[in-house]
Amino acid sequence: MIAVIGSGIVGSLIAREINKYIEDVFIFEARNGIGTGVTKGNSGIIHGGYDDTPGSLRSELCYKGNKLYDEISQELSVEVKRVGSHVVALNEDELKAIDELEERAIQNGVKEYEILDKVELLEMEPNLNKSALKSFYCPIAGVTEPWEVAMQATKSVEINGGKVLKNKKLVEVKKKDNKFELFFEDGSSYIADLVINVAGLYADEVAKLFGDEVPYIFPVKGEYYLLGKDIKYANAVIFPTPSKLTKGCLVVPTVDGGYLAGPTAHGVKSKQDLSTTQEGLLEVREKSLRLVPTLDFSRNVIKTFAGLRPETKEKDFHIDVGGGNVIHVSGIRSPGLTAAPAIAKYVVEYLIQEKLHINLQKRKNYIGQIEKVPHLVEKDYDYWERVIQEDPDAGEMICYCNKITKKEIKEAIKNGARTLDDVKFATRASFGECQGSFCIPKILKIISEETGLKPEEVLQNEKGSWIINSEVRAI
Numbered sequence: 001m002i003a004v005i006g007s008g009i010v011g012s013l014i015a016r017e018i019n020k021y022i023e024d025v026f027i028f029e030a031r032n033g034i035g036t037g038v039t040k041g042n043s044g045i046i047h048g049g050y051d052d053t054p055g056s057l058r059s060e061l062c063y064k065g066n067k068l069y070d071e072i073s074q075e076l077s078v079e080v081k082r083v084g085s086h087v088v089a090l091n092e093d094e095l096k097a098i099d100e101l102e103e104r105a106i107q108n109g110v111k112e113y114e115i116l117d118k119v120e121l122l123e124m125e126p127n128l129n130k131s132a133l134k135s136f137y138c139p140i141a142g143v144t145e146p147w148e149v150a151m152q153a154t155k156s157v158e159i160n161g162g163k164v165l166k167n168k169k170l171v172e173v174k175k176k177d178n179k180f181e182l183f184f185e186d187g188s189s190y191i192a193d194l195v196i197n198v199a200g201l202y203a204d205e206v207a208k209l210f211g212d213e214v215p216y217i218f219p220v221k222g223e224y225y226l227l228g229k230d231i232k233y234a235n236a237v238i239f240p241t242p243s244k245l246t247k248g249c250l251v252v253p254t255v256d257g258g259y260l261a262g263p264t265a266h267g268v269k270s271k272q273d274l275s276t277t278q279e280g281l282l283e284v285r286e287k288s289l290r291l292v293p294t295l296d297f298s299r300n301v302i303k304t305f306a307g308l309r310p311e312t313k314e315k316d317f318h319i320d321v322g323g324g325n326v327i328h329v330s331g332i333r334s335p336g337l338t339a340a341p342a343i344a345k346y347v348v349e350y351l352i353q354e355k356l357h358i359n360l361q362k363r364k365n366y367i368g369q370i371e372k373v374p375h376l377v378e379k380d381y382d383y384w385e386r387v388i389q390e391d392p393d394a395g396e397m398i399c400y401c402n403k404i405t406k407k408e409i410k411e412a413i414k415n416g417a418r419t420l421d422d423v424k425f426a427t428r429a430s431f432g433e434c435q436g437s438f439c440i441p442k443i444l445k446i447i448s449e450e451t452g453l454k455p456e457e458v459l460q461n462e463k464g465s466w467i468i469n470s471e472v473r474a475i
């Protein structure tokens with residue numbers, strides 16, 4: 001058995017890649033949801049690969065990963081929108097950064113870019129600060145929903161005979177001959193022939209369980225605003241010129257038509273500190289308004305949130321074989337979600353096959369194409385008329401903000417969703433303007449009806465996060 005520790009975008013895509021060769025793949029996830037670690041709280045950008053340090057593993061895997069997203073989108077039925085990105089110089093001082101980016105793009109072998117002058121830029125982005133002088137435009141940059149990629153990849157693993165186990169926190173490891181005995185917090189244990197540690201913020205701690213040292217991981221928080229869909233702010237991702245530390249506070253059009261403003265970048269003590277702060281959000285407002293002055297933070301805010309970057313002093317990905325048949329995939333900071341499909345191939349084709357000399361043969365019975373119930377807005381009226389004839393649930397709207405039907409929610413539950421957050425991230429229900437004020441009772445009821453759980457047993461996300469504690473009239 002091959003064990004993958006962690007169901008983030010990187011772990012789930014690695015498991016899927018291994019599963020193309022071997023059926024017996026297990027994903028062990030500490031939390032009660034798929035892709036709910038670093039993968040849940042980030043900018044969702046598929047970067048162009050032009051700006052990472054030349055010669056680093058990050059630069060190699062970012063550009064390759066970007067290219068692989070068309071295949072991922074098609075095979076996993078996930079949305080990838082190649083909206084492009086601009087790095088914008090707003091004054092003479094910042095123009096130098098555009099030249100430096102071009103230099104880096106050349107060194108990184110990225111050809112898909114253009115340098116746009118003020119007129120070209122403002123024609124493409126009319127809401128931009130009018131003092132913009134130039135942009136480094138990358139048409140292959142895009143956006144996706146990383147948790148959706150993780151969920152569809154884990155679904156693919158299950159369809160192809162693998163197992164995805166939640167609430168399985170790895171706490172102890174014993175070496176047994178050439179194998180590992182893995183012990184989990186719930187008291188269970190499994191024997192694995194090969195282990196891939198893809199534990200995100202905790203990959204350094206998991207490596208220690210195997211007696212290995214990888215670069216120490218410290219959390220760097222990024223705070224965001226999510227803005228609504230009703231005002232058009234930008235067509236592409238808008239970056240400021242980068243600092244030595246970060247790509248800066250951005251304006252990002254999301255896959256479903258909203259916008260993100262952020263993130264900040266400040267070190268925090270705890271790997272669980274996902275709080276937003278007054279200072280952090282003020283910083284986001286100031287910096288993003290400098291790029292797009294029309295951003296409406298008084299009436300158009302849907303929510304604020306934060307994510308934690310798994311940073312290391314080395315600043316590069318650390319992906320290598322440990323002591324025995326274990327591979328540590330650690331330090332997967334940005335652009336980790338862009339690089340994820342390429343990291344998966346690097347692990348399987350280079351580390352497993354070449355470095356560990358494990359000979360793998362592609363499976364003949366592997367199912368590559370994974371379907372998904374389409375969102376209402378993705379299909380036309382005729383399509384829905386036909387589908388509703390067959391299944392009236394397709395005509396019952398549950399989330400009015402994002403137009404999510406009962407059919408989509410039931411399908412998510414059929415695929416393993418058990419909590420409100422599982423349904424939210426699988427379907428976008430309760431993700432919209434009202435943040436679930438109207439649809440949460442209905443979703444709770446559907447989860448209860450479909451799973452047999454009592455309404456008071458249905459959770460928001462992790463253990464103990466019940467919504468109601470006794471019978472209520474609406475449910």
Ligand SMILES: Cc1cc2nc3c(=O)[nH]c(=O)nc-3n(C[C@H](O)[C@H](O)[C@H](O)COP(=O)(O)OP(=O)(O)OC[C@H]3O[C@@H](n4cnc5c(N)ncnc54)[C@H](O)[C@@H]3O)c2cc1C
Binds near residue numbers: 199200221308332
């Ligand atoms: C603010 C911010 C912005 C970012 N923006 C971008 C961007 O725009 N583009 C981009 O390419 N990248 C971006 N990134 C980086 C990207 O989000 C990460 O590189 C990527 O999500 C890492 O995924 P992962 O699978 O390695 O980690 P995770 O998603 O954290 O997955 C690891 C999983 O392992 C589980 N786990 C941990 N310990 C154990 C254990 N002991 N046993 C079992 N399971 C365990 C965790 O619960 C978790 O689910 C950003 C990151 C942040 C924080």
